[in-house]
Amino acid sequence: MPNNQNILMPIMSIVIETTDLSREYKSYQKPEGVMNSIKGIWNREYTSKIALDKTTLQIESGKIIGLVGANGAGKTTLLKILSGLVTPTSGDARVLGYRPWERKNDFLRQISILLGQKNQLWWDISPVDSYALLARIYDLDLNKTRLRIKDLAEMLQCSHVLNTQLRRLSLGERMKMEIIGALLHEPKILFLDEPTIGLDIVAQENIRNFLASYVKEKEPTVILTSHYMDDIATLADRLLLISKGNIVYQGTVNEFVANSNKELAQDDKVDFEEVIRRFLETESRIR
Ligand SMILES: Nc1ncnc2c1ncn2[C@@H]1O[C@H](COP(=O)(O)OP(=O)(O)OP(=O)(O)O)[C@@H](O)[C@H]1O
Numbered sequence: 001m002p003n004n005q006n007i008l009m010p011i012m013s014i015v016i017e018t019t020d021l022s023r024e025y026k027s028y029q030k031p032e033g034v035m036n037s038i039k040g041i042w043n044r045e046y047t048s049k050i051a052l053d054k055t056t057l058q059i060e061s062g063k064i065i066g067l068v069g070a071n072g073a074g075k076t077t078l079l080k081i082l083s084g085l086v087t088p089t090s091g092d093a094r095v096l097g098y099r100p101w102e103r104k105n106d107f108l109r110q111i112s113i114l115l116g117q118k119n120q121l122w123w124d125i126s127p128v129d130s131y132a133l134l135a136r137i138y139d140l141d142l143n144k145t146r147l148r149i150k151d152l153a154e155m156l157q158c159s160h161v162l163n164t165q166l167r168r169l170s171l172g173e174r175m176k177m178e179i180i181g182a183l184l185h186e187p188k189i190l191f192l193d194e195p196t197i198g199l200d201i202v203a204q205e206n207i208r209n210f211l212a213s214y215v216k217e218k219e220p221t222v223i224l225t226s227h228y229m230d231d232i233a234t235l236a237d238r239l240l241l242i243s244k245g246n247i248v249y250q251g252t253v254n255e256f257v258a259n260s261n262k263e264l265a266q267d268d269k270v271d272f273e274e275v276i277r278r279f280l281e282t283e284s285r286i287r
């Protein structure tokens with residue numbers, strides 16, 4: 001009997017694993033006044049900030065994780081470490097078995113990070129020219145890549161801007177171009193840091209629907225951050241709630257809402273967005 005059960009159990013593999021992963025940033029505090037600035041050349045004062053504090057987590061293959069937290073909670077720092085852009089100060093992490101910050105080619109070919117607050121494609125050339133460069137970097141088949149760009153652009157309804165210089169595009173158009181760039185090499189792991197930031201409601205929905213059908217078809221593992229709770233509620237299988245560098249909740253959105261509502265009377269029950277709003281409000285009071 002136990003054997004039969006094992007056969008029926010889906011085999012889940014852990015693709016992202018961290019142990020006590022931490023990152024501290026030190027920054028120079030420039031003093032006021034010319035004299036103090038001159039003194040500061042010899043005697044610099046630094047303040048330190050723990051952006052990520054001993055984070056231990058495991059993420060299964062094919063899951064979409066919604067990473068939610070206040071401004072400055074450590075979301076981008078975590079994604080940057082897991083994608084190899086930033087080195088941790090202590091602790092360890094494995095993504096697909098690799099230490100991300102060692103930046104091995106085999107690792108980089110299998111992951112992608114989209115930073116909604118930053119352009120990653122080349123500013124002065126058209127997206128198709130950027131994609132051609134990326135295809136070279138990732139050593140992709142050019143014909144297959146062309147078809148892939150065509151398909152992705154059609155799905156995102158943005159074929160008409162593929163040949164326009166990136167800097168001439170609107171924010172929403174640019175984001176779609178960045179998404180295509182991030183998906184060009186069919187990454188197994190996708191880090192999406194605010195992919196809908198600053199977009200109008202229709203563009204947000206458009207990107208959300210695109211991501212939903214893309215992950216359904218390709219089944220990548222995704223960590224998604226967003227300040228729009230519709231993104232998280234629609235796309236995420238699981239919620240990771242982060243507060244001042246610490247993961248304070250891991251589980252499903254539904255469980256989180258149910259737990260938060262436990263103490264409330266039936267008439268006062270609140271939805272996901274309101275639960276998060278209350279959480280952030282408490283955060284801002286004790287910051
Ligand atoms: N390069 C850096 N140098 C110094 N401090 C930094 C640096 N990058 C981030 N920090 C600090 O680390 C903390 C976490 O920043 P992080 O960008 O990870 O937050 P976040 O959760 O992504 O916030 P947001 O929602 O605003 O994007 C913040 O207090 C930030 O000021």
Ligand SMILES: [Mg+2]
Nearest residue numbers: 075076077193
């Ligand atoms: Mg951020």
